Amino acid sequence: MLIKAKGIKKYYKKVRAVDGIDLEVRQGEILGLLGPNGAGKSTAISVLSSLIKPDEGDVFFKGESILKNPAAIRKAMGIVPQDVALYPDLSAAENLKFFGKLYGLRGEMLKTRIQEVLELLGLNGRAKDAVKNYSGGMKRRVNIGAALLHHPEVLIMDEPTVGIDPQSRSHILGTVKDLNKKGMTIIYTSHYMEEAEHLCHRIYVMDHGKIIASGTKEELKSLMAGDDLVLFRTDRVDEGFLKALRGNLKVKDVSQTDGNIILTVQKESDILSDIFEAASASRVKLKSLEVKTPTLEDVFLYLTGRGLRD
Template identity: 45%
Template sequence: MMENIVEIKELTKKFPSGKLAVDNLSLKVKKGDILGFLGPNGAGKSTTINMMMDLMNKTSGTITLFGESATHKSNEVRSKIGMVPQEIAIYEDLTAIENVNFFGGLYGLRGKKLKTASLQALRFVALEKNAKEKAGNFSGGMKRRLNIACAIVHEPQLIVMDEPTVGIDPQSRNFILGIIEALNKRGTTIIYSTHYMEEVERISNKIAVIDHGKMIAYGSENELISLVTDTQKFNIEIAYPERINVKRIQVISGVQSVEIKEQVLQVVADSEKNPLDDILKVLVDEKAAIKMVTQDKLNLENVFLMLTGRKLRDSK
């Protein structure tokens, strides 16, 4: 069975204006992945996705979806893909169910099959009670959810989402992230474009960081963090710091430095090793009375800053 559902090789887009929006970008997406496609505004995320969906011509490079060229894909492959565009693409004058029926019809669903699939899609985004209401009367969050229902009515194996949570309240955003996790649980591969790193941290197992059209990093969250640091820091709160023999901790494999600040033992260690078990054993042995253990971790914002020298949010 094919493992890479998406393969992009050396993809480039130069607009007639001369703007190089996507620059020699390569990327693979495996079955079952939730790929967070992360980058600031203008990084080239939409341009990449639009070429992937064959909505825009590429300048050079190749894009393969389910083993077929993105520009010459069969109807069979077409029906395996769903797209949630950045701009909400629903008919405001139609009801919710009419919207979903319309998109299901485009994918060849008819009659009873269409009816069942449309209701199921609306149920999935918790809009079944609003099925007969006009989409134009929906809140921003409900429109976003309806947009998703329209993209999943044909039960695609791959869903590509371009910033589907922009401009909505935190509750609706949370709900949409939950929908994505549920879709993934039933086996759907997801490509999720966003400039919100906390969304990517929550839902993605793989992250592709893009900036100025170039792929600057790819991997799991921990792999990206290890690109910019080779240490980790543990803070261990204890009741009796005076009982600790620091030397016993210093000699543990992987430990770089140990410091006691009031009731907190601060240990810096190699990120490749996990000395925590051994450290805790010493503390238990010395009856230091462990109260809490926390780990200082870099986040993706730090990673982006360290790789590019700029902040993710307000970079242009």
């Protein structure tokens, strides 16, 4: 096992940012850490990379405690933080030079690496422009470049596609896949389900500081294999109607998102007549109704009780 985190806790006063998590990172995988905003993802990876000390627990990098020996993991890791940290008046090449020096690169070696990284991230054409004139997506790519200069064994990316244009986004996702194919281990945090589905070999789902599910996407999907989802809209919100649904023995879960009511029911439970009866008893009008097989996104909604984009 490349990295093993055991019993990690990190509290900020009363906020349980990370509340007792265990996780493993395997050599050569893309590991997804997925969860809504505030789930504890950034805090968890800050502990993993020894940027902050946990209140409890430890992380083992190649079997060795990072509390005892933080230098080993720091050297092996490249970290792309959630917030872009660049010098706006410097060009991409100059920014990379600054970060390269921080990592101890010098001279020809540094020059070569800057060229390679600019190429990899598709920034060559604008390498000499001041970063302040870049789009959000281009800034983000420079940030990723900074984390790659020293050829890290493990790359940690914290929500690298938030708030950027679709073109930069697909460029970044493609880069992640390429780096991984060449052998780099990647830890990728996101609140976009479809990114994790596209990229990750394994996924940990976090919420409220805890890991609430883990596995391959197939394993996660199988959590709802026996279920159907019934989605419908009503003309108004009626507590009596919702209560009747929650009390129905065929209904495993009731949630609401984007004005839809979503019932999780056992497959082929012939729930529809119950819904019509409850609606008519509460004088609620059904506006639309759809029965569907759960997607991975639905599994997350079911697990976290809220949409990942809340």
